[in-house]
Amino acid sequence: xxxxxxxxxxxxxxxxxxxxxxxxxxxxxxxxxxxxxxxxxxxxxxxxxxxxxxxxxxxxxxxxxxxxxxxxxxxxxxxxxxxxxxxxxxxxxxxxxxxxxxxxxxxxxxxxxxxxxxxxxxxxxxxxxxxxxxxxxxxxxxxxxxxxxxxxxxxxxxxxxxxxxxxxxxxxxxxxxxxxxxxxxxxxxxxxxxxxxxxxxxxxxxxxxxxxxxxxxxxxxxxxxxxxxxxxxxxxxxxxxxxxxxxxxxxxxxxxxxxxxxxxxxxxxxxxxxxxxxxxxxxxxxxxxxxxxxxxxxxxxxxxxxxxxxxxxxxxxxxxxxxxxxxxxxxxxxxxxxxxxxxxxxxxxxxxxxxxxxxxxxxxxxxxxxxxxxxxxxxxxxxxxxxxxxxxxxxxxxxxxxxxxxxxxxxxxxxxxxxxxxxxxxxxxxxxxxxxxxxxxxxxxxxxxxxxxxxxxxxxxxxxxxxxxxxxxxxxxxxx
Numbered sequence: 001x002x003x004x005x006x007x008x009x010x011x012x013x014x015x016x017x018x019x020x021x022x023x024x025x026x027x028x029x030x031x032x033x034x035x036x037x038x039x040x041x042x043x044x045x046x047x048x049x050x051x052x053x054x055x056x057x058x059x060x061x062x063x064x065x066x067x068x069x070x071x072x073x074x075x076x077x078x079x080x081x082x083x084x085x086x087x088x089x090x091x092x093x094x095x096x097x098x099x100x101x102x103x104x105x106x107x108x109x110x111x112x113x114x115x116x117x118x119x120x121x122x123x124x125x126x127x128x129x130x131x132x133x134x135x136x137x138x139x140x141x142x143x144x145x146x147x148x149x150x151x152x153x154x155x156x157x158x159x160x161x162x163x164x165x166x167x168x169x170x171x172x173x174x175x176x177x178x179x180x181x182x183x184x185x186x187x188x189x190x191x192x193x194x195x196x197x198x199x200x201x202x203x204x205x206x207x208x209x210x211x212x213x214x215x216x217x218x219x220x221x222x223x224x225x226x227x228x229x230x231x232x233x234x235x236x237x238x239x240x241x242x243x244x245x246x247x248x249x250x251x252x253x254x255x256x257x258x259x260x261x262x263x264x265x266x267x268x269x270x271x272x273x274x275x276x277x278x279x280x281x282x283x284x285x286x287x288x289x290x291x292x293x294x295x296x297x298x299x300x301x302x303x304x305x306x307x308x309x310x311x312x313x314x315x316x317x318x319x320x321x322x323x324x325x326x327x328x329x330x331x332x333x334x335x336x337x338x339x340x341x342x343x344x345x346x347x348x349x350x351x352x353x354x355x356x357x358x359x360x361x362x363x364x365x366x367x368x369x370x371x372x373x374x375x376x377x378x379x380x381x382x383x384x385x386x387x388x389x390x391x392x393x394x395x396x397x398x399x400x401x402x403x404x405x406x407x408x409x410x411x412x413x414x415x416x417x418x419x420x421x422x423x424x425x426x427x428x429x430x431x432x433x434x435x436x437x438x439x440x441x442x443x444x445x446x447x448x449x450x451x452x453x454x455x456x457x458x459x460x461x462x463x464x465x466x467x468x469x470x471x472x473x474x475x476x477x478x479x480x
Contacts, residue, residue, distance in 0.1 A: 002065075002072050006044035012112045013038055020344050024303050027188045027268045029095075030340075034115075036074075039122050042115045043072035049106050053330040054116060057104025059459045060087045064101055064116055071119055080127035083120060085479070088157045088458060089199060091128070092182065094121025095191045097455045098293075104330035111322075128198065135205035138166040144472045147172060147229040149216045149413065152180025153454045154445025155235035156199065157461030158468075161478055162233075163206045165469045170229075171208055174215035177269070180237055182454065184262040187297050189304070193269065217413030231440050231468045234427060235461060236413070238446035242403040244289065248357035253364035255279050257294050257402035264301050281307040285395045287367050288312045288346075289354060290402030293339075298400045300341030310346040311394060315384060317374055318350035353384060355391070357399055367396040405451040417441065426450050433471070434464040442468055 003009075016032045017023065023030035034042065046068035054064040063082050070079035083090050094117055105113035127133050144167045148159045151173035163169045177183050179196040204210065214220045216236075225232055241256045248254070260279045267273060281302035288298045291314030302310045323333035342348065351372050358366040371390035374382050407425030408414060414421075420428040420437035427436055427443040434442045444464035445457040462479070469476035 002046035002048070002069050003044035004048065006041075006072070007047050007107055007112075007114075010041050010045050012045065012107075012115060013042055014115050015118045017340055023189070024300075024344055027264075027304060029189060029192055031095075033122060033125070034118055039119055040072055040074060043068040043070075043119055045107070046072070046114050047106055053104040053106060054101040054114075057330055057332070058101040059453070059455045060093075060462070061459075062086050062101065062120070064114075067123060068114060068116070068119060071123065076123065076126050077130070077132055079123045080132055083123050084127075084133075087455075088160050088462065089153065090120050090124040091195045091199075092153060092191065093455045093458070094118075094124060095195075096182075096186060097453060098332075100332045100455075103332050106330075109325050109329055133202065135202050136164050137206055138164055140166050141168075142166040142473060144168065144230045145170070145228070146231045146233065146468060146472075147225045148233045148235060149225075150180060150234065150236035150445070150447065151175075151178040151210070152182060152235060152237050152445060152457060154237075154447075154457035154461035154464070155180065155233070156203070157458045158233050158235060158444060158465045159208050159461075160203050160206065161462055161465035162468060163203065163208050165465070165473075165476070165478055167469070167472065169208050170211060172211045172214040172216050172220060172225075174213070174218075176212050178210055178212065181239075181258075184265045185258055185294070185297075186265075187261065187301055188265065188268045189300060190297070193265075215412070217411075217416050222413050222416045226438075226440070230472055231442060233434075233464055233468060234413075234419075234436070234441065234443040234447050235445045235457075235464075236408060236447045238405045238408050238426065238451045240405055240407050240409050240425075241401065242406050244354060244401050244403065246354055246356050248359060248364065251357055251359040251364040252362050253359070253397060254357060254399045255401065257288070257290070257298050257400045260400055261294070261297055261301060264305070279398070281305040281310075281398055283308055284397035286310045286398045286400065287394060287396045288400045288402055290314065290404065291316065291348075291350070292402065292404065294404070295400075295402035296339040296341045298402050299339075299346045300344060302398075302400075303341070303344050303346070307398075309395075312342070312346050312348045313352045313354065313369065314348070314350045315353055315372065316350065351384075353386065357396065364396050364399055367394045367399060368392075369394065405446075407450070408447045419443075424450055431460075431463065432467070434460075434467040435471070440471070442471075 018030040067079040067082045099117040102113040148171045286302045323335040372384035429443040444460040466478040
């Protein structure tokens with residue numbers, strides 16, 4: 001694949017960002033794409049690996065060496081066909097996936113992996129620009145009806161695969177726009193929402209029927225859907241946030257991260273936010289609790305809103321600057337990473353636990369923390385131990401809780417279905433048939449596996465679609 005000596009002759013080149021002082025003034029994307037010539041050269045770096053570990057690293061099993069080679073040879077249309085054979089929405093993953101494929105690349109042993117994510121994004125953007133991605137309308141109809149509940153990447157992928165298999169597909173979304181947390185959880189500066197809108201139009205042309213403001217289990221009867229449809233697919237995500245049970249949690253100015261991010265995405269979309277309910281970082285000292293992607297999104301959003309300062313706290317220890325490749329490769333390594341938002345001016349601190357938040361007149365003013373040391377207990381698990389004398393306080397006008405999600409929301413739909421849950425509170429279903437304990441009801445994505453990546457959601461949506469197709473028809477031509 002690629003040029004046989006390309007990896008020896010051509011240096012790794014990645015997309016760049018607009019300068020910080022420019023990009024923090026707006027909410028648009030700021031990634032600067034590579035030129036066509038540079039992309040051809042980067043595709044040439046792909047080695048003729050006997051075992052392409054990038055396949056294993058990629059949850060949707062993208063056929064990465066093939067489309068790298070096609071880009072090197074300037075055959076972009078065929079590269080798009082190969083890319084879309086495994087991934088319904090590469091413009092999403094090409095922007096917001098952390099690229100475990102690159103961690104698994106053989107060249108990553110030397111810290112110079114092929115720029116797979118950049119090439120992927122360039123292929124799909126070129127395909128849309130050239131008009132190669134027309135709707136794929138099924139020529140044969142099955143007469144079967146499927147309801148998909150939840151319009152995030154898992155629901156969108158399942159719906160598109162099922163409509164292409166010839167079924168009638170209706171997708172139900174509780175929000176006023178399609179897209180799930182991609183729509184209201186991921187800031188526009190990471191992925192602009194017209195990419196979602198474009199796919200929605202493609203899916204509408206293929207026959208998918210979309211229902212918005214349809215909160216199944218609240219204003220839509222799940223039992224009625226079970227009667228009206230031949231199969232129901234639950235793809236509602238894992239949206240019950242992890243809380244912070246400390247004194248002062250009830251103070252004004254302490255919010256879940258998603259409430260903060262959702263509001264800003266609505267502002268960018270042109271919606272008006274009630275002033276009494278508005279959450280803003282403007283002029284405030286912001287503390288973000290949680291070191292993951294959601295915390296990073298809060299940082300970038302706070303800086304763009306004009307925060308006086310932004311500090312990110314993480315209870316886990318600071319990761320090593322470089323992983324031990326002999327131990328970790330080709331798996332996703334624990335190593336120090338700095339996001340584009342963190343580069344924009346946030347202070348970061350590790351091994352910190354929040355003891356309490358303090359306030360005046362009902363509003364938060366101070367966060368009290370303490371440093372922790374991670375120790376192994378008798379059963380071998382790692383637990384944080386407070387370090388005496390390490391207490392400290394930080395000025396805080398806005399505290400954002402970005403500590404992840406623990407399980408799906410159980411009130412409403414799941415309570416009415418009374419489906420079995422696993423030990424973590426997710427909907428119980430395996431990855432062979434994706435069937436729940438309730439007849440003809442399936443589950444995929446974060447609702448089944450727990451909080452995860454967009455690329456994993458797409459994988460599960462596709463695999464669940466095949467399982468539903470097999471359930472309805474006895475066999476399926478859909479890929480897993």
